[in-house]
Amino acid sequence: MGKKIVIAGAGVSGLTLAERLTASGDGVSVTVLEKENCPGGLARTFERDGFLFDIGPHRFHTSDSVVSEYLLDILGDDHITISRLSNVYMAGKYRSWPLTMKSVSGLPFPVLFRSFLDLFHRKAKGELSTFADYVISKYGKNIYNYFFKDYTEKFTGRSARELHVDWAEAGVNRAVIDKNVKADDLFSLLKSILIPTPVSTNFYYPSYGGIQTFCDKQAERIQKNGGRIMYGCRALGVETSGGKVSGVKTAEMGVIPADHVYWSPPVSILFPDAGFRFMDTLLWNIALSKQQENHYQWCYFSQKDTLFSRLTVPRNFRADTVPSMADSLIVEITLNNQKERYDPESLKDRLIDELERVEALRASDIVFMDWRIIPETYPLYDLDYRKRLSSLVLPEGLDLTGRCGSFWYNNMDHSIGEALAISSGRTFSKDFWK
Ligand SMILES: Cc1cc2nc3c(=O)[nH]c(=O)nc-3n(C[C@H](O)[C@H](O)[C@H](O)COP(=O)(O)OP(=O)(O)OC[C@H]3O[C@@H](n4cnc5c(N)ncnc54)[C@H](O)[C@@H]3O)c2cc1C
Numbered sequence: 001m002g003k004k005i006v007i008a009g010a011g012v013s014g015l016t017l018a019e020r021l022t023a024s025g026d027g028v029s030v031t032v033l034e035k036e037n038c039p040g041g042l043a044r045t046f047e048r049d050g051f052l053f054d055i056g057p058h059r060f061h062t063s064d065s066v067v068s069e070y071l072l073d074i075l076g077d078d079h080i081t082i083s084r085l086s087n088v089y090m091a092g093k094y095r096s097w098p099l100t101m102k103s104v105s106g107l108p109f110p111v112l113f114r115s116f117l118d119l120f121h122r123k124a125k126g127e128l129s130t131f132a133d134y135v136i137s138k139y140g141k142n143i144y145n146y147f148f149k150d151y152t153e154k155f156t157g158r159s160a161r162e163l164h165v166d167w168a169e170a171g172v173n174r175a176v177i178d179k180n181v182k183a184d185d186l187f188s189l190l191k192s193i194l195i196p197t198p199v200s201t202n203f204y205y206p207s208y209g210g211i212q213t214f215c216d217k218q219a220e221r222i223q224k225n226g227g228r229i230m231y232g233c234r235a236l237g238v239e240t241s242g243g244k245v246s247g248v249k250t251a252e253m254g255v256i257p258a259d260h261v262y263w264s265p266p267v268s269i270l271f272p273d274a275g276f277r278f279m280d281t282l283l284w285n286i287a288l289s290k291q292q293e294n295h296y297q298w299c300y301f302s303q304k305d306t307l308f309s310r311l312t313v314p315r316n317f318r319a320d321t322v323p324s325m326a327d328s329l330i331v332e333i334t335l336n337n338q339k340e341r342y343d344p345e346s347l348k349d350r351l352i353d354e355l356e357r358v359e360a361l362r363a364s365d366i367v368f369m370d371w372r373i374i375p376e377t378y379p380l381y382d383l384d385y386r387k388r389l390s391s392l393v394l395p396e397g398l399d400l401t402g403r404c405g406s407f408w409y410n411n412m413d414h415s416i417g418e419a420l421a422i423s424s425g426r427t428f429s430k431d432f433w434k
Contacts, residue, residue, distance in 0.1 A: 003028045006248045006256055008235040009264030010034035011041025012412045013402030015218040016070070016419035017262055022225035024423065030227040031256060033248060035234040035265070038212070039219040042377065042403065043412055045210025046285060048370065050323040053285040055374055056332050057298035057312040058211035059084075059203040062413035070420055071413075074217050075206060084201040085316060087296035089358060090147065094299060114142040130383070132160040134168035151302035155309050156279065156380065157336030164381040166431075170409045205317050230256075237270055238263070238398055245397035262422070264402035266376050267392075274388055276407055278376035282344055284331040284351060287367040291315070291327045294360060306354050307347060308333050329361060335373070344371040379407045406430065 005021060007014045010032050018032050038044065046053045059082070062068050072079065087094045091107050118140025128134045135148045152160050152167075206213035219229055232252065239247040239255055247255040268276045297316045301309055312330040314321035322328050331351065335341045348369065355361050379385070389407055392400075400406040401422070402415050408430055410418075421428035 004257055004259045005030050005262070006258035006260075007032045007262045007264070008248060009041060009402065009405065010036075010039040010215070010219065010229055010231075011264055011402060011415070012043050012215065013264045013405070013415040013419050014041075014262065015039055015215055015222065016416050017401070017423055018222045018227050018229075019074075019218045019225070020420065020423035022222050022227040030222070031258075032222065032227065032229040033233045033235050033250060033256065034229060034231050037231045038216075039229070039231075040212040040215040041264075042374070043211045043215055045212035046370075046372070047210075048285070048368070049287065051285070051287045051326070051328050052210040052314060052321040053283070053328065053330050054211045054312075054314070055283060055377070056281070056310060056330060057317075058412070059205055059297075059317070060214075060412060061201075061203040062417075064413065064417055066420060067413045067417045070416060071204065071214065074214060074221070075204065076217075078207045078213065078217075079204045080207045080318065081202050082205055082297075082317060084203060085295070085297045087299035088147070089299055089301045089303070094296065096296075097300075111142055111146050115140055115146075118142055128165050130161045130165055131163035131168040134165045135160075147302050150304055151300060151309065154302065154304050155334050155336070156378075157334070157338060158380070158382070162382060164383055164385055166386075167381040167409065207318070208320075210314075210321065235263075235265060235269070238395065240395045243395055245395050258397075260397045260399075262399050262401050262405075264405040266404040267400055267407050270400075271392060274392065276385075276388065277380045277382070278404065279378040279380055280335040281374045281377040282333040282335055282341060282347075283372045283374060284329075284333070284344070285370045285372070286329045286331065286355075286361065287322075287369075288327040288329065288361055288365045289367050290362075290365045291325065292329075292361050292365070294327075294329070301358070306358070307341075307351055308354070311355075311360055326367070327365075329355070331355070334378075342373070344373070376404050379404065379409055381409065 005028050007018050007030065014032055018030050021028055022030050042055055043058055044055060060071055086097050088097045093106060128137055131152060132144065132149070135144045139148070149160050152163065156163060205211070222229060230253065234251040236249040236251055238245050238261055239249055245258055245261050247257045248261055249255050263270065266278060268278070294313045296313060298310055298312045308331045310332045314328050314330065333341060341347065352363050356363055385407065394400070401418060403410050418428050
């Protein structure tokens with residue numbers, strides 16, 4: 001009763017926690033501090049002239065019934081169910097993922113043949129400690145070299161041997177391969193190519209607005225339950241007294257008193273010298289006057305001569321994310337500390353050429369192109385990251401949570417799952433990939 005809880009960050013983690021705590025009837029006072037002027041964090045949506053752009057492809061997919069019950073409770077009837085349609089661009093062609101007989105035909109024969117031979121000697125010896133170890137042990141050297149290595153090195157700006165194995169376990173299993181499709185090692189992948197079994201890989205998406213609709217609805221509930229959300233309020237750190245948390249320092253409102261703080265902004269704000277590094281993403285949101293020939297929801301590009309790593313087509317999530325007869329593209333370029341990429345205008349002409357080259361658009365159909373730099377989109381899992389995380393000393397009453405707060409390469413459903421567990425006193429494993 002009367003306990004003051006401050007939650008830094010109004011992303012999916014902070015909002016789920018605030019929504020549950022304010023709904024619990026425990027009489028706690030809940031304040032959420034958010035530096036932006038709206039909720040959502042990485043699950044935000046930008047709107048211009050009737051075009052809606054999420055931050056890359058955002059969809060809800062979970063096999064956890066508690067999480068799916070919660071998200072359907074928040075969305076109510078305001079959701080649609082869509083089947084997944086993801087692609088990978090390889091050897092000059094769009095190919096569905098997981099690969100099928102049809103989509104592999106046309107891959108260079110030597111790659112296919114050597115990949116087949118890998119079946120017989122792909123098991124790694126010893127401990128798997130890097131991204132490269134993990135992928136080679138699962139798919140063999142040839143598929144690793146042909147796709148995963150280039151994609152990952154282009155994406156992170158790091159050698160695949162300098163990335164912690166968790167980057168592969170969390171990222172590869174989830175982002176490229178759908179859990180419902182058994183393609184999580186070379187043998188299953190080949191089996192799924194040769195004997196494809198129909199699988200339904202559906203996901204949820206709001207029936208109006210973009211992905212941010214979910215967070216808008218959570219924010220409405222929090223306010224209705226008596227919680228407070230302070231937008232445009234940047235948390236700078238925590239205040240302590242006698243080893244216990246006593247408040248959150250903010251840039252705009254001084255110190256907000258707190259008995260307990262849940263922190264979801266980047267952990268590097270609290271521990272600037274601990275070496276936690278994040279990657280930023282440059283998003284180009286492109287509006288097009290006519291529909292293009294893009295049949296995927298999102299597509300991965302591993303080619304090192306292409307600036308972008310992924311393209312998203314909002315119309316294939318829901319038709320009314322663009323005005324009638326129009327189209328759009330969301331282009332993701334990881335910035336990974338390459339200085340020249342922080343000057344988006346200087347990349348524009350090259351980007352348009354590349355998008356034309358992969359037939360993703362016709363330049364003459366471009367209505368507008370907006371760019372945004374989204375900071376801290378991905379934690380960078382270098383080889384020591386676990387050691388650094390476990391050596392942090394936190395004052396009593398402070399919990400690190402969410403994607404950036406706990407340096408966790410997660411998805412929205414994991415953020416929700418963690419917040420539901422915290423608010424109901426359950427334990428939660430962050431190693432969801434295990
Ligand atoms: C390109 C991309 C595509 C993705 N696709 C999917 C997908 O398809 N499905 C899926 O489930 N997940 C997806 N994700 C992951 C998903 O976005 C995250 O897991 C989820 O949104 C994390 O929520 P969070 O609240 O933990 O973190 P965040 O969303 O990062 O929330 C942190 C909040 O803190 C705020 N903040 C930061 N600093 C401060 C400060 N100093 N003071 C106050 N507030 C601050 C931020 O503005 C933000 O609102 C994707 C992520 C990216 C980057």
